[in-house]
Amino acid sequence: MRFHSPSIQYFHAVRRTGSIRAAARLLNVASSAVSRQILKLEQEVGSPLFERNARGLTLTTVGEMLARHVMNVLQDLDRFRSDVASLSGAWHGTVSIACIESLTESVLPDLIASHRTRARRVSFTAEVMGSSDVLEALRRGEADIGIAIALRHPPDLRQVALKRFRLGALVAREHPLARRKTVTLEQCLAFPVIQALPELSIYHLLQPLIAQLSETPEPAIQANSIDLMRELAARGVGVAFQTQLGVGRLSRDAQLVFLPLDNAGSPVWSDLGIYVRAERTLPAFTESFLQELVRELGERERRENAAYPHVA
Amino acid sequence: MRFHSPSIQYFHAVRRTGSIRAAARLLNVASSAVSRQILKLEQEVGSPLFERNARGLTLTTVGEMLARHVMNVLQDLDRFRSDVASLSGAWHGTVSIACIESLTESVLPDLIASHRTRARRVSFTAEVMGSSDVLEALRRGEADIGIAIALRHPPDLRQVALKRFRLGALVAREHPLARRKTVTLEQCLAFPVIQALPELSIYHLLQPLIAQLSETPEPAIQANSIDLMRELAARGVGVAFQTQLGVGRLSRDAQLVFLPLDNAGSPVWSDLGIYVRAERTLPAFTESFLQELVRELGERERRENAAYPHVA
DNA sequence: TATAGCCGTTGCCGAAATGGCAGCAATATG
DNA sequence: CATATTGCTGCCATTTCGGCAACGGCTATA
Numbered sequence: 074m075r076f077h078s079p080s081i082q083y084f085h086a087v088r089r090t091g092s093i094r095a096a097a098r099l100l101n102v103a104s105s106a107v108s109r110q111i112l113k114l115e116q117e118v119g120s121p122l123f124e125r126n127a128r129g130l131t132l133t134t135v136g137e138m139l140a141r142h143v144m145n146v147l148q149d150l151d152r153f154r155s156d157v158a159s160l161s162g163a164w165h166g167t168v169s170i171a172c173i174e175s176l177t178e179s180v181l182p183d184l185i186a187s188h189r190t191r192a193r194r195v196s197f198t199a200e201v202m203g204s205s206d207v208l209e210a211l212r213r214g215e216a217d218i219g220i221a222i223a224l225r226h227p228p229d230l231r232q233v234a235l236k237r238f239r240l241g242a243l244v245a246r247e248h249p250l251a252r253r254k255t256v257t258l259e260q261c262l263a264f265p266v267i268q269a270l271p272e273l274s275i276y277h278l279l280q281p282l283i284a285q286l287s288e289t290p291e292p293a294i295q296a297n298s299i300d301l302m303r304e305l306a307a308r309g310v311g312v313a314f315q316t317q318l319g320v321g322r323l324s325r326d327a328q329l330v331f332l333p334l335d336n337a338g339s340p341v342w343s344d345l346g347i348y349v350r351a352e353r354t355l356p357a358f359t360e361s362f363l364q365e366l367v368r369e370l371g372e373r374e375r376r377e378n379a380a381y382p383h384v385a
Numbered sequence: 386m387r388f389h390s391p392s393i394q395y396f397h398a399v400r401r402t403g404s405i406r407a408a409a410r411l412l413n414v415a416s417s418a419v420s421r422q423i424l425k426l427e428q429e430v431g432s433p434l435f436e437r438n439a440r441g442l443t444l445t446t447v448g449e450m451l452a453r454h455v456m457n458v459l460q461d462l463d464r465f466r467s468d469v470a471s472l473s474g475a476w477h478g479t480v481s482i483a484c485i486e487s488l489t490e491s492v493l494p495d496l497i498a499s500h501r502t503r504a505r506r507v508s509f510t511a512e513v514m515g516s517s518d519v520l521e522a523l524r525r526g527e528a529d530i531g532i533a534i535a536l537r538h539p540p541d542l543r544q545v546a547l548k549r550f551r552l553g554a555l556v557a558r559e560h561p562l563a564r565r566k567t568v569t570l571e572q573c574l575a576f577p578v579i580q581a582l583p584e585l586s587i588y589h590l591l592q593p594l595i596a597q598l599s600e601t602p603e604p605a606i607q608a609n610s611i612d613l614m615r616e617l618a619a620r621g622v623g624v625a626f627q628t629q630l631g632v633g634r635l636s637r638d639a640q641l642v643f644l645p646l647d648n649a650g651s652p653v654w655s656d657l658g659i660y661v662r663a664e665r666t667l668p669a670f671t672e673s674f675l676q677e678l679v680r681e682l683g684e685r686e687r688r689e690n691a692a693y694p695h696v697a
Numbered sequence: 698t699a700t701a702g703c704c705g706t707t708g709c710c711g712a713a714a715t716g717g718c719a720g721c722a723a724t725a726t727g
Numbered sequence: 728c729a730t731a732t733t734g735c736t737g738c739c740a741t742t743t744c745g746g747c748a749a750c751g752g753c754t755a756t757a
Contacts, residue, residue: 081389105745109707127752129704142461145461157432354664404733417718417735418716425714437734441733
């Protein structure tokens with residue numbers, strides 16, 4: 074079912090690989106064939122699509138415009154294919170997800186597992202990365218659904234939902250703070266803290282608040298892995314910071330205690346956004362999973378904010 | 386700049402014309418070429434796209450799915466083309482509008498004229514039809530922007546804006562009712578009325594209200610043209626009904642008087658919707674005109690509802 | 698500075714696709 | 728029954744596409 078001209082597909086491969094020969098290998102054709110299609114395309118458009126650097130090819134402005142069109146075409150082709158397939162009862166395809174690390178502990182595995190029991194022929198690809206990389210992966214068409222800290226998103230992405238979760242401190246059960254209901258930042262900084270490196274969005278959430286304080290935190294441990302920070306906190310190394318989403322089951326085993334942050338009487342929010350490409354209609358099975366994801370995150374938002382109500 | 390396979394374009398032409406030979410004439414190719422491309426396409430998809438009736442071709446369910454995809458592709462190609470063109474400063478293209486008759490008297494000509502003074506290389510195609518036909522024309526990709534009475538719109542259309550205008554009676558200056566500020570339906574029905582035929586949406590707005598009354602209106606004139614009804618009212622033949630949008634300048638020349646309807650103390654609203662295809666990004670010049678249209682209609686809505694304030 | 702490796706492009710040739718022409722059977726219209 | 732129109736199919740020319748080998752340009756490494 075490949076009824077689009079080779080130029081389109083070749084262009085798409087060249088854009089992704091950044092090289093004609095690499096694209097040719099990917100497509101199992103001769104590099105000359107790819108080269109000629111690109112040249113023909115540039116002649117039709119009337120403007121070069123790539124800048125030829127010695128190291129490979131980079132999109133020009135017009136090239137980026139065409140890339141957007143080609144992505145719209147190919148993604149809509151995917152949707153068409155799945156529409157036809159679902160007509161004969163066969164729901165199958167691949168949902169590709171790009172998300173930040175907080176989701177990997179519980180939300181995503183739970184959801185995927187539960188979805189797979191109902192729709193066994195829908196497979197998944199999940200990739201963990203930073204928030205801005207999530208948006209970039211969506212723009213480049215490398216993922217269908219993105220979950221990231223809600224930054225200002227570019228206009229070619231659509232924010233399907235926005236859920237806010239409380240940021241909190243994570244300490245071992247034996248930690249002196251563990252008996253409190255909530256903690257303030259100052260209280261945490263009296264102990265060794267496990268700080269997030271700037272690659273993690275937690276850093277950007279906490280840094281402005283820390284800067285407001287007079288004291289500087291005692292230097293302890295810096296890490297760029299939510300998982301590592303959590304495990305460190307469980308071993309009593311120090312106080313870690315994250316949303317309860319990233320904690321999940323472990324805290325229910327009572328190894329860890331989650332203490333919502335209380336910053337001068339008001340909670341510290343971490344806004345989680347769910348994104349898809351704006352210029353796109355999702356295949357039915359992808360749309361279906363997206364709905365479940367939104368529902369589940371909404372459910373967690375409700376539950377967790379009910380567990381730790383804050384003064385209004 | 387035609388880098389999409391012929392199959393796509395041929396399929397599109399066949400769908401529109403409903404005949405292979407007609408499509409071939411349209412495309413200036415032999416009918417055999419078209420026939421073969423369709424057959425090849427059906428083989429690739431693995432399912433017939435058309436039902437062959439003796440008189441021509443009709444889309445199957447799978448065919449309709451493909452038609453949606455092809456429309457998305459070709460319309461997005463248009464957008465890409467205009468994006469490239471606007472890069473070199475040349476803003477040009479055609480905005481295609483499907484709307485109901487109420488717009489032709491003043492809103493649309495004013496807007497188009499004013500837009501043309503600023504962007505002379507943007508041309509327009511406007512077609513007047515019934516509300517449901519407007520939606521159908523959009524779905525079939527025969528128009529970019531649609532303005533119609535706000536019915537329940539199918540999910541593949543997007544309602545860009547919704548503006549409500551008061552329905553009113555239209556009478557000549559010498560008419561006994563002309564001195565009132567507002568009128569009730571009963572008051573109008575005491576005189577000869579110019580009724581809308583069911584093809585006009587005014588019919589469907591008024592009929593339920595008339596049905597509630599005990600008396601049946603005096604049979605007078607029935608018409609299916611807003612323009613005709615207006616001219617008849619101006620000649621004192623009877624009372625016509627429409628929104629003030631359809632009256633415009635003529636009423637300012639004081640030949641006609643517009644009297645907002647007052648149905649048991651509350652106004653009778655006519656909801657006007659602006660629609661575009663949902664799965665589509667508009668070219669920049671189309672988007673620009675769309676914004677002006679929304680702004681202008683919003684302006685009129687504000688002005689006219691301020692001129693005839695109703696009891697809240 | 699020489700060399701090896703990778704890059705995109707080009708000439709040549711065979712293979713595949715596309716299009717045009719004429720004619721086919723089937724169906725509707727008169 | 729005759730005529731016209733429909734979509735489809737051989738046959739053939741033209742165009743497009745892909746593979747192979749080679750060329751010149753560039754980078755990195757020895």
